[in-house]
Amino acid sequence: MTFAINIRLLAGGLAVGDDVVARAMAAAFTHFKLVVEPGGAVALAACLSGAFDCRGKTVAVVCSGGNVDADVFRAALAGVES
Numbered sequence: 001m002t003f004a005i006n007i008r009l010l011a012g013g014l015a016v017g018d019d020v021v022a023r024a025m026a027a028a029f030t031h032f033k034l035v036v037e038p039g040g041a042v043a044l045a046a047c048l049s050g051a052f053d054c055r056g057k058t059v060a061v062v063c064s065g066g067n068v069d070a071d072v073f074r075a076a077l078a079g080v081e082s
Contacts, residue, residue, distance in 0.1 A: 014051045022079075023049075023076075029076075035068065
């Protein structure tokens with residue numbers, strides 16, 4: 001059902017790499033004290049990396065899920081690609 005709605009209403013999508021997502025997870029923790037799982041950090045990663053140009057705009061980004069493997073989270077915080 002979600003795909004059928006999105007295909008009618010959405011104008012497009014973006015993709016970001018795992019390294020960009022890891023940096024967004026680290027930024028969320030460092031600046032907002034949020035533990036965010038990789039899938040929940042994708043929108044933030046798109047904004048921080050410039051994949052989505054949000055300069056001069058008011059943007060709300062949903063960061064969700066704290067269900068992240070400890071080793072994956074540790075690697076994200078250390079800046080190491082897992």
